[in-house]
Amino acid sequence: MEASSSLPVKATLANVFHISPDRIYFDQTTGFLQIDGQNAFKPTINNGVSYASSDVIAEAAAEATKQQPMTFVLIHGSWADASFWDKTVAELKSKGHAAYAPEYAGHGKLYDPNVTHEAIVESVVNYIKSNHLTNIVLVGHSFGGSIIQKVAEQVPDQIHRLVFFDAFVPLDGQSVAEQLPPELQGAFGELVKGSGNNTIPMPYPLFRDGFVNTASETLAKQIYQSAKPEPATPLLQKLDLKKFYTLNIPKSYLYFTSDMAAPQGDTYGFHPAQSRHLGQFRLITGEGDHMSAAYAKPAYLEEKLYEAARD
Amino acid sequence: MEASSSLPVKATLANVFHISPDRIYFDQTTGFLQIDGQNAFKPTINNGVSYASSDVIAEAAAEATKQQPMTFVLIHGSWADASFWDKTVAELKSKGHAAYAPEYAGHGKLYDPNVTHEAIVESVVNYIKSNHLTNIVLVGHSFGGSIIQKVAEQVPDQIHRLVFFDAFVPLDGQSVAEQLPPELQGAFGELVKGSGNNTIPMPYPLFRDGFVNTASETLAKQIYQSAKPEPATPLLQKLDLKKFYTLNIPKSYLYFTSDMAAPQGDTYGFHPAQSRHLGQFRLITGEGDHMSAAYAKPAYLEEKLYEAARD
Amino acid sequence: MEASSSLPVKATLANVFHISPDRIYFDQTTGFLQIDGQNAFKPTINNGVSYASSDVIAEAAAEATKQQPMTFVLIHGSWADASFWDKTVAELKSKGHAAYAPEYAGHGKLYDPNVTHEAIVESVVNYIKSNHLTNIVLVGHSFGGSIIQKVAEQVPDQIHRLVFFDAFVPLDGQSVAEQLPPELQGAFGELVKGSGNNTIPMPYPLFRDGFVNTASETLAKQIYQSAKPEPATPLLQKLDLKKFYTLNIPKSYLYFTSDMAAPQGDTYGFHPAQSRHLGQFRLITGEGDHMSAAYAKPAYLEEKLYEAARD
The missing domain is CATH 3.40.50.1820 (Alpha/Beta hydrolase fold, catalytic domain)
Known part of the structure; x- marks a missing residue:
């Protein structure tokens, strides 16, 4: 993944997928970004900000908002x-x-x-x-x-x-x-x-x-x-x-x-x-x-x- | 309206006009996008995402936040x-x-x-x-x-x-x-x-x-x-x-x-x-x-x- | 500050720094934009929208989210x-x-x-x-x-x-x-x-x-x-x-x-x-x-x- 194709994770999740920053946590021990406490993906960190490709972010957002069919x-x-x-x-x-x-x-x-x-x-x-x-x-x-x-x-x-x-x-x-x-x-x-x-x-x-x-x-x-x-x-x-x-x-x-x-x-x-x-x-x-x-x-x-x- | 001049409705309402996605509903029967339960406009749908021109969105946001003068x-x-x-x-x-x-x-x-x-x-x-x-x-x-x-x-x-x-x-x-x-x-x-x-x-x-x-x-x-x-x-x-x-x-x-x-x-x-x-x-x-x-x-x-x- | 280098303050604070528009007030008497009731900076006003440079906004956001160390x-x-x-x-x-x-x-x-x-x-x-x-x-x-x-x-x-x-x-x-x-x-x-x-x-x-x-x-x-x-x-x-x-x-x-x-x-x-x-x-x-x-x-x-x- 090139830095140029990367989007800031928190802002993208919030502004495009309406997933609030509150629900996001970066686990420094494992390198995983979590949504709602679940490992989502390993972002690239630059100046303390997490970046990932739009595909990776979109997939994580889809996973986080998926519902068990009832x-x-x-x-x-x-x-x-x-x-x-x-x-x-x-x-x-x-x-x-x-x-x-x-x-x-x-x-x-x-x-x-x-x-x-x-x-x-x-x-x-x-x-x-x-x-x-x-x-x-x-x-x-x-x-x-x-x-x-x-x-x-x-x-x-x-x-x-x-x-x-x-x-x-x-x-x-x-x-x-x-x-x-x-x-x-x-x-x-x-x-x-x-x-x-x-x-x-x-x-x-x-x-x-x-x-x-x-x-x-x-x-x-x-x-x-x-x-x-x-x-x-x-x-x-x-x-x-x-x-x-x-x-x-x-x-x-x-x-x-x-x-x-x-x-x-x-x-x-x-x-x-x-x-x-x-x-x-x-x-x-x-x-x-x-x-x-x-x-x-x-x-x-x-x-x-x-x-x-x-x- | 050309696709190129169109903006995604939910993200624009949220990020520019601070109208939360919770307040938006797309009525498939009528084709109207609603804000707070009121018909706003008929958006263009592409891959499940609603689009409209910035003018149309701005007008709908103004209408949704208008207050009865008291x-x-x-x-x-x-x-x-x-x-x-x-x-x-x-x-x-x-x-x-x-x-x-x-x-x-x-x-x-x-x-x-x-x-x-x-x-x-x-x-x-x-x-x-x-x-x-x-x-x-x-x-x-x-x-x-x-x-x-x-x-x-x-x-x-x-x-x-x-x-x-x-x-x-x-x-x-x-x-x-x-x-x-x-x-x-x-x-x-x-x-x-x-x-x-x-x-x-x-x-x-x-x-x-x-x-x-x-x-x-x-x-x-x-x-x-x-x-x-x-x-x-x-x-x-x-x-x-x-x-x-x-x-x-x-x-x-x-x-x-x-x-x-x-x-x-x-x-x-x-x-x-x-x-x-x-x-x-x-x-x-x-x-x-x-x-x-x-x-x-x-x-x-x-x-x-x-x-x-x-x- | 040139208009071209200026960003809309409310949208930038909300979308980049996750500071809700509710926390922002523009004091017309003093010309100061306030965050959480505290003077932050004097923005440029254009058509009723506040603008400032990204540096000024970032600094204000940092100040507003700073915590007293305990x-x-x-x-x-x-x-x-x-x-x-x-x-x-x-x-x-x-x-x-x-x-x-x-x-x-x-x-x-x-x-x-x-x-x-x-x-x-x-x-x-x-x-x-x-x-x-x-x-x-x-x-x-x-x-x-x-x-x-x-x-x-x-x-x-x-x-x-x-x-x-x-x-x-x-x-x-x-x-x-x-x-x-x-x-x-x-x-x-x-x-x-x-x-x-x-x-x-x-x-x-x-x-x-x-x-x-x-x-x-x-x-x-x-x-x-x-x-x-x-x-x-x-x-x-x-x-x-x-x-x-x-x-x-x-x-x-x-x-x-x-x-x-x-x-x-x-x-x-x-x-x-x-x-x-x-x-x-x-x-x-x-x-x-x-x-x-x-x-x-x-x-x-x-x-x-x-x-x-x-x-």
């Missing part, structure tokens, strides 16, 4: 439908994964105010069975946490890992609504009464502050368009989760630190209050609110889901 | 004066906003150990009225939180949104001091006694650890120079906030995650303990301590204030 | 040995510091299941004395927190500052184990019983979730190789810490926000629950889990330790 099944939350995952699915596929985001009973094109928790779970189980999906990373977002708990009870052998993404994790005998503070439960009760059809319409100001607080106004209103009045029954049903709490499936919790869909803090926060219900789990944290990343930063969300999902 | 009024906290906001005001103006940082009674050039909470509030209200300011984003930092609560009671129709930036939010009938743990209240009591003039001098070690913990020593000492002994009365007065808690003005809370001016945690932390008093609000989080960003990272602070302020 | 003594935690610090020591030295990471009694090459807390403390004290180390920044990671508490009692005058890095800080009369929730103490008790030699073997799944949750699987397994069964006695001994809590040595707490070696939250989290025991301290926060950064991001860990250590 099968994702993504379960959306309330006031949303399966289109919530459209961009995430595209990003997962671009990284070599299989990714499915089934619409479940009572939501999206299957909209039905009278749907039950059981019907939703059944629709997801049927989807998994009819598509012969195995070795699944089953991801539940928000209300979807309670769905993947119950799905796991029915098809535990098809599931490789459960990933709860800012998700509710009711204890045995609890409802999803009971994870929220009494005043919020009360507000939801009023909205149900006012709906006339046993749904909870989401007022825009509450959606703006609770679900998309970090978004621009344009994006917030765009996302709000998917927020049909949520069927109330599945949120209010007390769930038998005895079997779930005996299952021996690996679990991860992905927590976005600006998420306010549940009030932050030790008592009601997604983390540590809901996550705590899992007992042992892998914590992955990220920046963002409840819904915006799926629309505005899908590559970031993909990366965080992968960190939560990988072995 | 009118900011910035209220500083204790052990500080209006110069705390100097750089933030400059950054806000450079982004097209109107920005005012009035000195208030008893502080800075108006220094008076015997000032009261009422006098401070009155001076801010007078400033707003005499400058005919309307549609204001009223920002309170630290102790300034209690000031904007009381100002909002007097001129609610002039206020578009209240932004509490690591600010105290006393409940009705409480003082600012009562938001702190008893031992800290006691320490302040001792300092008042020792002062001889009803002020609280701030010892440098306490300032270093509580207000500027992430700063270099040079910067810490520089900022400390603005820390005159704080008039004690406004911190100790119990405040009638009944009207504030009936107001229907949108509220945001900007929380910097290394802020230790109040002890972090569920009981005394700015967030979630003080922020919780607001009921519904928009949470924006950032990195930093209580005071350093205003001096060392004003563009970052400006951006976070805007995220808290925008519609 | 003497670090690094004390590792449980299920680890002194090699935990290898890369951190190299990074500290490359920044001009003296750095020592002594193996302590009962660990690494000195492995002994029957070692006591006193023997560990004595071995560190002896190391400090025999190497005539003074003005030390004494860093304790995890279990190492309890070691630096006791070392500080014995050689307070040799210590410049104590840095607790996701470390346990037992109160007087408590053991390290007592900082953990009862169920985890119980699980450790079972592991001790099963060990047959009064040690606590660390099962890989617990290590993966609790110590290296953000790592790749490859890195996780690599780090796990250093995890010999931990001698149980030092974790279970109740410690007399009366003297420690009278010492007047400056203290910092470095908290990594994805650390799950202790359950996060107000009751057991490293921060704010363990850190709170210190009373007044400087908080520095970072991204990462309990162990991965020392292997995968040592330059980042070095920077965070320096922020915690500097005056």
Whole structure:
């Protein structure tokens, strides 16, 4: 390799391949440059700066960003439908994964105010069975946490890992609504009464502050368009989760630190209050609110889901 | 557009316009490259990399960083004066906003150990009225939180949104001091006694650890120079906030995650303990301590204030 | 300086010297460009963009990243040995510091299941004395927190500052184990019983979730190789810490926000629950889990330790 054909390693990794200098270490003992703690290649050192050819750097970057191929099944939350995952699915596929985001009973094109928790779970189980999906990373977002708990009870052998993404994790005998503070439960009760059809319409100001607080106004209103009045029954049903709490499936919790869909803090926060219900789990944290990343930063969300999902 | 005049989009946005690749998504269905979830332009794709002309990229970057023009009024906290906001005001103006940082009674050039909470509030209200300011984003930092609560009671129709930036939010009938743990209240009591003039001098070690913990020593000492002994009365007065808690003005809370001016945690932390008093609000989080960003990272602070302020 | 020899300042600082644009401010009053709030140089302004020669920019970057030389003594935690610090020591030295990471009694090459807390403390004290180390920044990671508490009692005058890095800080009369929730103490008790030699073997799944949750699987397994069964006695001994809590040595707490070696939250989290025991301290926060950064991001860990250590 001639010096003239060489590029500075750190700057090239950062500026061309978006791999931060933090992730790079030069091991003086072995002469290896490491990325994320793994030997990448032996650079040429000149005045304390590492150089390598563009081919060598590109190959190392590809290796460092390669993902173990997995099968994702993504379960959306309330006031949303399966289109919530459209961009995430595209990003997962671009990284070599299989990714499915089934619409479940009572939501999206299957909209039905009278749907039950059981019907939703059944629709997801049927989807998994009819598509012969195995070795699944089953991801539940928000209300979807309670769905993947119950799905796991029915098809535990098809599931490789459960990933709860800012998700509710009711204890045995609890409802999803009971994870929220009494005043919020009360507000939801009023909205149900006012709906006339046993749904909870989401007022825009509450959606703006609770679900998309970090978004621009344009994006917030765009996302709000998917927020049909949520069927109330599945949120209010007390769930038998005895079997779930005996299952021996690996679990991860992905927590976005600006998420306010549940009030932050030790008592009601997604983390540590809901996550705590899992007992042992892998914590992955990220920046963002409840819904915006799926629309505005899908590559970031993909990366965080992968960190939560990988072995 | 010729390939020769084209630049790689992600690298150019990142390296020239400081827009992170996380914010970019290429929608294969429409052919649009999106920034922050919004269609920007249709790039040319070559080997999986997006290209566009420098003009097109520059225009998209300008659009993505454009801010809705607003009118900011910035209220500083204790052990500080209006110069705390100097750089933030400059950054806000450079982004097209109107920005005012009035000195208030008893502080800075108006220094008076015997000032009261009422006098401070009155001076801010007078400033707003005499400058005919309307549609204001009223920002309170630290102790300034209690000031904007009381100002909002007097001129609610002039206020578009209240932004509490690591600010105290006393409940009705409480003082600012009562938001702190008893031992800290006691320490302040001792300092008042020792002062001889009803002020609280701030010892440098306490300032270093509580207000500027992430700063270099040079910067810490520089900022400390603005820390005159704080008039004690406004911190100790119990405040009638009944009207504030009936107001229907949108509220945001900007929380910097290394802020230790109040002890972090569920009981005394700015967030979630003080922020919780607001009921519904928009949470924006950032990195930093209580005071350093205003001096060392004003563009970052400006951006976070805007995220808290925008519609 | 000719325009032709000039480089755009922000892009050059970011792309060549990895200094984020957030840290830069142009003071229109003085004409100075500031980095981290400190005047750096007067750039040429053209169309609102700052320019300077590569020499001027390089010098400013060097000044901004210069560190006050200090003497670090690094004390590792449980299920680890002194090699935990290898890369951190190299990074500290490359920044001009003296750095020592002594193996302590009962660990690494000195492995002994029957070692006591006193023997560990004595071995560190002896190391400090025999190497005539003074003005030390004494860093304790995890279990190492309890070691630096006791070392500080014995050689307070040799210590410049104590840095607790996701470390346990037992109160007087408590053991390290007592900082953990009862169920985890119980699980450790079972592991001790099963060990047959009064040690606590660390099962890989617990290590993966609790110590290296953000790592790749490859890195996780690599780090796990250093995890010999931990001698149980030092974790279970109740410690007399009366003297420690009278010492007047400056203290910092470095908290990594994805650390799950202790359950996060107000009751057991490293921060704010363990850190709170210190009373007044400087908080520095970072991204990462309990162990991965020392292997995968040592330059980042070095920077965070320096922020915690500097005056």
